Amino acid sequence: MKDIREDIAWAQINQDVLKSMESPRKLYWVILFFAFAAFCVGVGCEVYQYQTGMGVANKNNPHAWGLYISTFIFWIGMSHSGTLLSAILHLMHADWRKPIFRFAEALTTFSLMTAGLFVMVHLGRLWQFYYSVPYPDERGLWPNFQSPLLWDAMAIFTYLSSSILFLYIGMIPDLAICRDHLHEGWRKKLYTLLSLGWEGTDRQWRNFRVTYLTIACFLIPLAVSVHSIVAADFAMSQQPGWHVTSFPAYFVAGALYSGCSAIITLFIILRYVFKFEEYMTLPILKKTVRLTFAIAMIWTYLNAVEFASVWYSHDQASKDVLIQKVVGPFAPFWWGMIFCGSVVPLMLAFKRFQTNVPVLFVVSLLLNLGMWLERWMIVAPTFSHGYYPWTWDHDQWPGFVQWGMVFASFGWFTMLFMGFCKVFPSVSMYEVKEMVYHRKLHLKNSETAEQGAH
Amino acid sequence: MSQRHLLALFNNFEDAEAAIYELRAADIKGFNFDDLTLKSPIEHHEVESVLGQRSANVQWFSLGGSLLGGLLGFFLISGSQANFYAQMKGGKPIVPFPPNFVLTFEMCVLGGVFITILGFLICAGLPAKRSPLYNAKVSEDQIGVLVKADESAMAKIKGVFLNHQALEIQEEVSK
Numbered sequence: 001m002k003d004i005r006e007d008i009a010w011a012q013i014n015q016d017v018l019k020s021m022e023s024p025r026k027l028y029w030v031i032l033f034f035a036f037a038a039f040c041v042g043v044g045c046e047v048y049q050y051q052t053g054m055g056v057a058n059k060n061n062p063h064a065w066g067l068y069i070s071t072f073i074f075w076i077g078m079s080h081s082g083t084l085l086s087a088i089l090h091l092m093h094a095d096w097r098k099p100i101f102r103f104a105e106a107l108t109t110f111s112l113m114t115a116g117l118f119v120m121v122h123l124g125r126l127w128q129f130y131y132s133v134p135y136p137d138e139r140g141l142w143p144n145f146q147s148p149l150l151w152d153a154m155a156i157f158t159y160l161s162s163s164i165l166f167l168y169i170g171m172i173p174d175l176a177i178c179r180d181h182l183h184e185g186w187r188k189k190l191y192t193l194l195s196l197g198w199e200g201t202d203r204q205w206r207n208f209r210v211t212y213l214t215i216a217c218f219l220i221p222l223a224v225s226v227h228s229i230v231a232a233d234f235a236m237s238q239q240p241g242w243h244v245t246s247f248p249a250y251f252v253a254g255a256l257y258s259g260c261s262a263i264i265t266l267f268i269i270l271r272y273v274f275k276f277e278e279y280m281t282l283p284i285l286k287k288t289v290r291l292t293f294a295i296a297m298i299w300t301y302l303n304a305v306e307f308a309s310v311w312y313s314h315d316q317a318s319k320d321v322l323i324q325k326v327v328g329p330f331a332p333f334w335w336g337m338i339f340c341g342s343v344v345p346l347m348l349a350f351k352r353f354q355t356n357v358p359v360l361f362v363v364s365l366l367l368n369l370g371m372w373l374e375r376w377m378i379v380a381p382t383f384s385h386g387y388y389p390w391t392w393d394h395d396q397w398p399g400f401v402q403w404g405m406v407f408a409s410f411g412w413f414t415m416l417f418m419g420f421c422k423v424f425p426s427v428s429m430y431e432v433k434e435m436v437y438h439r440k441l442h443l444k445n446s447e448t449a450e451q452g453a454h
Numbered sequence: 455m456s457q458r459h460l461l462a463l464f465n466n467f468e469d470a471e472a473a474i475y476e477l478r479a480a481d482i483k484g485f486n487f488d489d490l491t492l493k494s495p496i497e498h499h500e501v502e503s504v505l506g507q508r509s510a511n512v513q514w515f516s517l518g519g520s521l522l523g524g525l526l527g528f529f530l531i532s533g534s535q536a537n538f539y540a541q542m543k544g545g546k547p548i549v550p551f552p553p554n555f556v557l558t559f560e561m562c563v564l565g566g567v568f569i570t571i572l573g574f575l576i577c578a579g580l581p582a583k584r585s586p587l588y589n590a591k592v593s594e595d596q597i598g599v600l601v602k603a604d605e606s607a608m609a610k611i612k613g614v615f616l617n618h619q620a621l622e623i624q625e626e627v628s629k
Contacts, residue, residue, distance in 0.1 A: 010495060010595035142534035146553040154560045162567040169571065172580075173593075177495075180590035196581035200592055201600075202492040202501055203508065204578045209497055210512040211574040215567055218516075222563045229556065434496045 003283045004099065006440045010433045013279075014177055017425050020274040021178075028273045028418065035414035042408020045401045046121060054124045058399030062391045063383045067402040068122035070376040071409055074258065075115035076156070076230055077251070077371065081259025082108025082163060083223035086170070087216035095438065096287050098431040099279040102174075103270060103421065104263055105167040110416040111262075112160040114409050119153075121405055148232040155226045162222060166215050172198050173208070173430040187423070227255045234378065240317035241382045244309055250302040254374055257299045257341075260292040261367035266417070268361045270426060279427050282355040289354045296345035296367070303342070317387050324385045325377060329394045334377050340370025458605055461587040462615040463596045463622045467494070470597040471504045473618040477601070477611065478504075484604030485611060493598035515573025516566050523565015528558040587626050596621065 049056050059066040085104040089097040120126055133153060136142045143150050175195035182188050198204060231251035234242040244250075267288065271280040310318045325334040344366045347353050353360065384394050420426070464470040470492065478487055492501055502508070532549040575581070585600070592598045601611055608625070615623055 014594055136534070136537075140537060142537065145531045145535060145557060146550060151553075151556045151560070154557055158560045158564045158567075162563065165567060165571055169574065177593045180593045196575075197584050198580065199582075199584060199588055200493045200495060200598075202494075202505055204580070205494070205497045206499075206502075206508060206510045207512050207574055207578040209499065210510045211570055214513060214516045214570050218520075218563050218566050218570070222560075225556075225559060225563075430496050437496060 003281050004279060004432070004436060004439075006436060006443055008278070008436055010436070013429050013432050013436070014181055016275075016278060017427050017429050018178065018181055020276065020427075021422060021425060024274050024422065025272065028422070031269070031273070031414060032418050035411040035418065038408050038411025039415055040408075040411075041404050042412060045404035045408065049121075049124070049401050050126070056399060057401040057405075058396065059402060060396065062386055062393050063380065063396050065122070065379050065383060067376065067398045067406050068118050070379045071372070071406050072115050072118035072122065073230055073251075073375040073378070074372045075111045075118065075409065075413070077227065077255035077258045077375070078111040078262050079108040079115070079159070079163070079259065080223050080227065080252070080255040081111075081263050082106070082167075083219050084256055084259060085263065086166065087219045087223070090213070090216050091220070095435050096284050098435045099276075099281075099427050100263070100267060100284060100288070101431070102167075102171070102428045103266060103417075103426045104259075105163065105170065106417060106420045106424075106426065107259070107262060107266060108163045109160070109167055110413050110420070112156065112163060113416065114413045116156060116160065117412070118405075118409070148229060148236050151229045152233060155222075155229045159222055159226045162215065162219060166212075166219060168194075169208075169215065170212060170428070171424060172196060173200065174425045174428055176200065177429050178425065190423075223255075224252055227251045239382050240315065240385070240387060241310060241321035242378075243318070244306055246302060246305050246309060250299075250306055253295065253299045253302050254371060257292070257295045258368060258371035260288065260295055261364045261371065263288055264292060264360055264364035265368065268357055268364070270421060271357075274421065274426065276427060279432060282357075285357075285360065286354045289348050289360060292364075292367070293345055293348040296341070296348070300342040300345075303338075321381050321385050324394075325381045328381070328385075330377060330381050330384075333373050334381075337370050337373035337377050340366045341374060342370075344370065456605055457602055458608055459585070459587050459600060459602050459626045460608060460611060460615075461589060461598055461600045461624045462620040463589060463591055463598050465596065465619065465621055467498055467501070467597055469618045469620075470599055471501065473599060473615055473620070474504045476614050476618070480610070480614065482603070482607045482610050484607035485601065486603075489602040491600040493592045493600060495593055495595060495597075510577060512570060512573045512577050515576075516570040519569020519573075520562045520566030522569065524558050524562035526565065527561025528554060530561075531557050587624050589622075589624065591622075 057066065057068075059068070082101075082105040085097050086101045086108075089101070120129055123129060131143065133143075172195055175191045176198035179188060179191035179195045182191065228248035228251065231247040235244060235247035237243065264285070267280055267285060270276055307322060310322050313319075324330060344363055347359070347363055353363070384396070385392055462473065464473065474490065474492070477485070477490065487506075490505070492505060494501075531554050535549050535554075587600060589596070589598060599615070603611055612623060
């Protein structure tokens, strides 16, 4: 299996990455077209829902949250990929992350932007969005700061703004490369503006290193807090099936899991579309796959813990919700979640599948499907089977407007992500150079030591 | 005496470091070692052993920012909750610490990140106009050593650079 070559010239790295931004494969435009088409479906659904009212989404009591909040949680979870690859693995000095962390950071930013849209779509009355931010009403009353929903608004704002800054700061040296080596035009003007006059001086690098490390340290607890707070939206309520202590850990594991599987999907797509075979190598894919497998097993364990704690809690209402999931109307989706989330990842344990690109592509899509189903199975069954039998409703299913919005969110995300990868370098050139340099140095030192021993 | 800038480009860190070592040891009149800047396409922290300890103070901004953010968050929340004295709280505390801790933490991180970025820009001297002696090869694969020195010291410095296989030397008169 071929890894990144130690003897690859630095100039060649610049050339390859810059070329990828100018001439991707045709599939890029095909993906962009379908993403745009999906996005248009969502715009149509939103306009229809806005003009007609929330009833068209078929989202009515007791199903107050529906697919919008499920998909919101899904996209928030997806955003943990960037933090894992950029911040956690950066602190652990895992240098294999270097060619792929940039797109993982972009994945974080754009999935948070997608998640944010669902809050507004769910709200329906878009003009009242400001109710969720700390802003007093005309009687001087502020929003309830003791509500996890307000924590959510603040946590997501903090995470989104920090992620954008983290992505941008980490990109400054690469923007300077783009500024120096691309021809005149709007791109050059953009890179000149964004690179802030970076020259790669020792002073700039020294402060850059400390800044990047410090923000990474801020981002790790922040990422954990964001999904813990999303978990608190559920766990702090008294609803059956949600009032579980292990929810924050379960949510964070689920978030890392969906983030990792999304990284595999996008790794495979970018590798082909932008001709990054030289940099996004199979050994790196293998390491990502192994990481995903480990997280999948942690998620499976925490899932079992959640079921066990509900089952042995002797809380009949919570047990009924669990039974509804297993044998009730949601059973096909619940079993689908178990299959996609816990059974399919077992394939990743086999060496021969760890570098099989077509198999991994399908597996990663199934894992993502499982993670989306997981969020839906957290939200919907509890609403359909609450404490009071007269509130039960097992026959209400999301309308086409809700499904349309979910479908469109993938289009919106893909549009943003692919647009980013075309305009900005999705492989970090300076980090790959560092990786190659240190490997070469290590190789040279080993050879010298070997010669000395002889 | 007028001072001039000189930029030498090297093929690798070893040559650049050797040139810097020699300049440091040579004690050339009209040249202050602190006026030497290394420019490189990658972060190379081994260079600190050659350049000597130069400070990076970003972490102090981070500390200040996170403390400021946390305090601001807590007082914003508790200040608005204190407004609820007018309302019945059912025996619960007016300013409850456990839930307020969550937002205080978020604001602590927000302040920390924002002020760290500000600190980075200040400490790294960004945004800046590119120096006239900037060479695009520095962002590709060559190592640049930029010095500012009196005109009288130029010949000696050039000699040192050439001794260590400088690929190119650029000069500019500083105003």
